[in-house]
Structures are given as structure tokens and as C-alpha cells.
Amino acid sequence: MTIVYAIVLAALAYYAWYDILGPNFTLAFRPLISGFFAGLIIGDVQMGLLIGGTLELMALGVYTYGGATIPEYSVGAILGTYFGKSQGFEVGLALAIPAALLLTQLDVLNRFLNFVFVHRADAYAEAGDSRGFDRMMVVFSHMIWGFTRAIPVFLAVAFGEPAVTAVTTFFNNNAWINQGISVVGGILPALGFAMLLKIMPIQKYPAFLLLGFVMYAYLKMPLVGIAIAAVAITLVFQQIKYRTAEG
Amino acid sequence: MTTETVERKLTRADLMRAFWRYVFLFQCGWNYERMQSVGYAYSILPILKKLHPDPEEFKEAFLTNLNFFNTNPVVGAPLIIGAHIALEEAGAALETTEGLKVGLMGPMAGVGDTLVWALYNSVIFSIGASMALGGSVLGPILVILLVFFPYLAVRYWQFTWAYQQGSNLVASLGGGLIARVTEFATMVGLVVVGGFAPSIVRMAIAWKPAITTTVQGQAATTTIDIQQQLDAILPFMLPVLITALAYWLLRRGWSPVAVLGVLFVIGFIGGAIGLLG
DSSP, X not given: OXXXXXXXXXHHHHHHHHHHHTTOSSOTTSHHHHHHHHHHHHTOHHHHHHHHHXXXXXXXXXXXXXXXXXXXXXXXXXXXXXXXXXXXXXXXXXXXXXXXXXXXXXXXXXXXXXXXXXXXXXXXXXXXXXXXXXXXXXXXXXXXHHHHHHHHHHHXXXXXXHHHHHHHHHHHHTHHHXXXXXXXXXXXXXXXXXXXXXXXXXXXXXXXXXXXXXHHHTTOOOHHHHHHHHHHHHHHHHHHHTHHHHO | OOOOOOOOOOOHHHHXXXXXXXXXXXXXXXXXXXXXXXXXXXXXXXXXXXXXXXXXXXXXXXXXXXXXXXXXXXXXXXXXXXXXXXXXXXXXXXXXXXXXHHHHHHHHHHHHIIIIIIIIIHHHHHHHHHHHHTTOTHXXXXXXXXXXXXXXXXXXXXXXXXXXXXXXXXXXXXXXXHHHHHHHHHHHHHHHHHHHHHHHOOOOBOOOXXXXXXXXXXXXEEEOOHHHHHHHHOTTHHHHHHHHHHHHHHHTTOOHHHHHHHHHHHHHHHHHTTSBO
């Protein structure tokens, strides 16, 4: 029976992330929802509501702004509900929180490893192969996301509490792995922006790039404000440039 | 004043196909390097294929739409895709559609994140969580209902509205104005990227060396906050430098994968030894 729970709860963890990536139908990556679903699966809805509701209040307003990594509350809620059923709410919650924090490392690794899709996509585009690209998207594009959540849930349920504690201790004792990966996560978008700048007329209009930087870095303007200012600056620029044409 | 309208080349089925592709897989394949790029390309691909019958043109459009893209997936992305389809249908150049995407993605990310996540979700989830803690299964069920229908409706509405507005906009422009619109879009895009890049790329010195000096026989230890010194010279200096390095390497003909390798090594070693954080 444990192995059945391990598989079904792992599938729930996979679905929870697929849902937020694509359809946003249930927002199952929120602990309130994944705790509720986990409760339905193991036949202890009350435990699911308690663990999910408690974690949800801790996580209110915490979202992956700009692709930032946040604690893995959905996995925390699933495991907390599962272990809470057999060992009580306190043990469940005490396990849910470190599990959620520990798995943030896998989230960073996941978002990094996904670079394979973008490079495969480049290759498909070069070959003009939209069919191959579609297949990659439909079949594979959510797999790293899903399995980085599903496998830990499967292992934790299958091997029980001692395994969870052992893994948590290992990563706490080897903090350098997490530090390295999290710095990589912050740096990599530089490549995306560099590629973007390469196709933009930056050498023709360098001043516009500098203006945006100054508004953000020194004036601390939010991006919406920068965009409005950008429209204003460009309007003025164009009015001057095309003045003769308009008479 | 002519009242000519843009010739419709796309059917409703084409539009809906793009919409559902967006709904089901938009953020799958999200990665640090180009974020939502593959999901964006996947959403718009049938449109590109239909509007660019020439294989070479299609290839170029496909590649261009794999560029960096990131915005709020619920409020933002459908609007940009809808407007993009309208411009694409009117035969706009790739620079115009890229300018549109780049100019809108940053601001829409800010608007969307605030509206959807910080406001709407916080309200419904705090109500749902309180009900759940009171032992009511209606808590999560209510939240699911308040997510399923409104999210779908708001995405559909943005997508169709932006498509309609985009077509009208293009229809009212004469041929000579297209160049001006392109220039406008790229310039706005450049300003926004100037602010968007430092807001996303994160790199800072975490190492704070302690220096012990002896002053008048007294040993005094001072910690030097290198990052603070750098900030005083130029805020976001390291994000700017690392982006410039990546840009420079790309311009020298390095492949993106090679640049990725360089960034990974710098980041991982820097982070592991505690120099960067």
C-alpha cells in the first residue's frame, strides 16, 4: 500500500507543477491545494486542510517573481499531510518545512537544466522542424520540472522519515553545493539579455539603454514607470526627428 | 482617409489553436537562459507557419521568436501574444514584433505580478486557508473555483482584445508609418531592457575579508564589505559586467552554449568558495 501512495502522491507533485507552468486550472502548487488533494488521496482530508492551510498562511504572497526560487511548499504540503496522518500534525508540519526548504535546491537545478530545451529548440528551428519541436514541448518540456518534485516525494514516502532526515542533513553539511547552484541561477539570465542585445540596434542607439539603466539603478523606478518614461522619451525623439517631414 | 482594413489571413481556428497552445504549455521548458522563450515560440508557431509559407522566412521567424522572453504568464503573456499575432498578420517586420515583445514584457510582468499574485491570489488564498484551518473543505474548493474560471476568462479576454486592437492599429497606419512604429518599438524596448536586465541578473560579492590591524598596541579587526564599495562606484556593477561579458563573447562568435559554460563555471566556483552570493 505504501508503494501505491508513493506513486500517486508523486503523480500529484508532478501535476502540481505542470499546472502552474501551463493551464493554471487549480493552482495545485499552492500548499492549500496540494495539501487538500493529498488528503483526498490518503483518506485524511482534515490533515490535508490543516497542513495545507498552515503552510499557505506562511506562504501568502510568496510567488516566483521573475523566476525566483521559492520554498517548495507543494511538496512540503504533500509530505506533511502524508506523515501527519500516521504521526500527527506536529510531526507532519515539522517535516514539511525542511522538506520545502531543501527542495529549493532542486528547483534551481531544474531551472538550470532546462537550458537543454532552448538549445534543442534552436536546432529544430534551424532545421525548420516544427513537428519535432512540438513533440519536444508536449512530451518532454515539463519532465525535469515534474520529476524533480515527483522523485523526492516518491522516495520520501517509500523509504519513510529516516531517509528524509538523512538527506536534509547531507545538504545542510555541504552548503557549498547549494551556494554554487544558487549563484549560477542568478547569473544565467545575463546570457539571455546578451542574446537579446545582440539583435537590437544597441550600437545605433546606446543612449536609450543607458537611460533605462539609470532609471532603474539610480532612480529606483519600477519597470512600469520606466516603460512610460521610455514611451515619452521616444515620442519626443521622434517628434524632433520627423518635425521637418510634418511641417 | 481610407477605410481599408487589414486583409484577414488567419481564421478563428488559427487563433484558438495559438491560444490553447499558450494555455497548456506556456511556461514548460522555462529556463534561466531565455526563460519563457520556448513556450512563447510554441504558442505562436502555427501562426508563423501559416503566415510564412517560404521555408527560409519561417525559419528566421521561428529562431527570432526563441529569443529571451519573460512576463507574467496570466496577465501579460496573452495580451502580448494577441497583439503580436495581429502585427504578424499585417506583415510586420521581425524587428517590429520583437520590439513589441521586449517593450511590453517588463512592464506587463510588473503589472501582472502585482494584480494576479500579490493582490488577487493573496486575498482568495487567505480566505481559503482560514476556512481550511476551521476544518471546512469548502476552503480549497472555493479557491479552485475562483482560480479556474476567472483565470481562463481573463486570459481569453486579453488575447482576443489585443488581437482586435492590434489589427485596428495596423489598419490605421499607412505604409510609411511602419518604419516609424518599428523604430518606436525598438527604442522603447532598449530603454526597458536597460532597466530590466539589472532587475533580473543577480550577482554580488558575498566575501567580506576581515583585516586585523594593530593600532597603538590594540588589535582591531575591520571587515571590508566589498559589495558595498562596488555599489558606491556603480550600482549593479557585477550584473552589468557579466552581461557585457556574455554580449562580448557572443559578438566574437562564441556559441550560446559555450557562453553558458563560462557563466556556469564562474557562478558555481564563485558560489561554492563563498566569493559570490
